[in-house]
Amino acid sequence: MRVPQSPSPVIANWELVLRLRERREQLGIGVNDITQRLGFTRNYWSAIENEHKIIPENTLRGLFELLEFGEDDRRQLLELRESAKETGWWSGYSALFDGNIQRLFGLEHGAQQIHAYDTLLVPGLLQTPDYTREIMNSDTSIRPVEVEQRVTARRRRQDRLRGADPLHLTSIISEAALRQQVGGPLVLRGQLDHLLSTFDEFEKNVEIRVIPFTATSCNLFGAGTLSLLDFASPRLPRAAWHETVSTWGVISEPNKVRDITMAFNEALTRTLDRGETRKIIEKHRKELR
Template sequence: MTQSDPTVRSQELGDELRTLREANALSLVDAARRIDASGSKLSRIETGISAPSAEDVSGLLVLYGVNGEKRRELLALARESERRGWWQRNHPGFAERQRTLVSLEAKADSIVNFEPIVVPGLLQTGEYTRAIMRDSGVVPEPQIEARMVTRLHRHAVLRREHPPKLLAVMDELVLKRPIGGPEVLRRQIEYLLEACTMPNVTIRIVPNDGRAHAGVDGAFTVLRRSGMSAVIFAETLTSCLFLEDKAEIETYEYVLRTLSERALDQRGSIALMADLARRLDSEESGT
């Protein structure tokens, strides 16, 4: 790991340590002094720029009163903080699995999300998200509302003062899959049209021309932060995958280029979505 290119693990560890320090009402200088370090060193650790030693992290955890499973988890993260690529299999809860993604989205300058099946999470309406979870049958009913709220909280990143740029690329079939029924789909498409008025949001649709395209292997997100390597995010039912290897990143960037060659531009995508919304509205009204 170089000082300009932190790993996902080092950023996660830094976020956790900063949250713990703030919860203990300690300044950077005060906390650093207690482990015989400088404030600048602790700042680099908290931003993920420097990989900390297990001894430094151990000292901080004692200072912050952290023990038990949480202590073991953070010390393991410290020992692996220079490793690139992270298959998160030890986060059983949905909110825990989303934590690293939310953090990376908050730091990103640009986000590119390709989706072949459903609307990208950052652009889903609440009722659409709820319908996905309910119709799929894989989310227990008591967990649906909490998961929906967790996902909707991610939307705030697009409306903050200095938001990342979002490019959402979707297969046309996403817009024709009536998740939640025609009314829910129509309102979802109308929300996408509204999102297109935001200066930091671009939506491009890959038309259904009957041919396979480069995105047939599934959804993924590319997160970029100025001066750092991109991170690829992919999700399964039970785990999250963060790819940082240069060759893997190049493969996904190639896929994005080929998808972009096939996709309609934003103007064409807006026209397609508006037409679909009108058709759904007409079907609802029976005209």
């Protein structure tokens, strides 16, 4: 099993909560049973199960007997709690990003593999700073003084593509994104140069596939920004991220994640292969003047 470069507290807390909930449901133990046994309110337990609060160690130990955990499980759960207490790099950007986006950063940091799609833009994990900066500058909801901080945060996210155990990324890009002159020809040229260099620099862990204008249909057309995230732990299910102009958040409902997965897989069948993808990026790069 591959392990991320460094633990993600978001993923550690997620796995901890999942294991507690699954065990509780397996034994048929209700929330009232837990709150009465350990002496706290339903709201307090709800905050723990919804990952808004890290479970205190004494509370966790109090659950071990009630939920009939064996020694190995107890040790693993305590280790998860210790990892959940750590501070991720994204915590330093809490003034800029809401809880949903910070959760995405934490999931990305600990993911083993991501499948990404964006309707009209190059996905964030493959953007150059200049390209990101122009996107941020065009967003009227972002204050100018925040732009550089957001650019830096996006660069921090991209660090997971490097290192001894890099993130594996499959990115579907529409041909429209290769033509849309975000920031003008010079910025777009730099972005296309970066995509071309990615084929060599990240040959083993990044796959870029373009949906050409000749594709007659695709379930993802108009979908906004999508990511599917997979994790090393077999206990963690695939998660999805969906973002539009007005809404964004992590999707964990199995049926919704399944539907998004089916749409992504269908879109892959509409893409050019690796060699043809590189050729079409080179073609649009040469056409820029």
